[in-house]
Amino acid sequence: MTSQHSDSFFHPHPKHPSRSYTAAVCAAVVVLASAWAAYSAESTTGASGVAARYFMPDAASSRILTVAKSETAAASIVVLTEAVAVKETGPKATIAHFGEVYAFSPSFIAIHRDEPARITLWNLQPDDEHDFMIEDRSGHALMHLRMLPLSKTSYVYTFHREGLFDFRCAVHQPEMNGQILVLPPRAN
Ligand SMILES: [Cu+2]
Secondary structure (H helix, E strand, O other): OOHHHHHHHHOOOOOOOOHHHHHHHHHHHHHHHHHHHHHHHHHHOOOOHHHOOOEOOOOOHHHOEEEEOOOOOOEEEEEEEEEEEOOOOOOHHHHHHHOOEEEEEOOEEEEEOOOOEEEEEEEOOOOOOEEEEEEOOOOOEEEEEEEOOOEEEEEEEEEOOOEEEEEEOOOOOOOOEEEEEEEOOOOO
16 A cells, blocks of 8 residues: 555545545444443433433432442452353253343342442353342332443442342343341441
8 A cells, every 4th residue: 555545545635535435434423422422321320210221329319328439348248140040051941931040149238337348249251241230128229330241340338228228130130139238337
């Protein structure tokens, strides 16, 4: 390829404007901009609950739960995604009857109110995305994050209200669920 050829590729000569090239670049920019807008909306919108996926607690939810990336934690918990019966290894009859079955392990966590706990989610599947959504008892989603294949996702969770909360993977319902019991503050 000569430098002139290369130059004309990047700077089309006015006599031979590359309209299809320009149109293609414009279309690509529009597609990228749309994708980015959709991604940003998904990532940052938190007020409308389950419909807006992948969000952290908003102002209302943060009165119940706060989530921080780095904070000193009093407890550390690793939650694994367990392939209970999947097409690669599960019994054919089970897969036919139930489909692929995943679970969180452990599926029950007890932590104290106002005590930061680091929860690290390990997605052990190379070909399946999971997610992690915490709901209050009325089914209102407080936060929702993605667990990409073969990833560790670590945050520090502090509950400011006692009681029982649900967590679930929205991708694998109805089976991939768990509960968090928030106990009174630890006695000194
Ligand atoms: Cu899942």
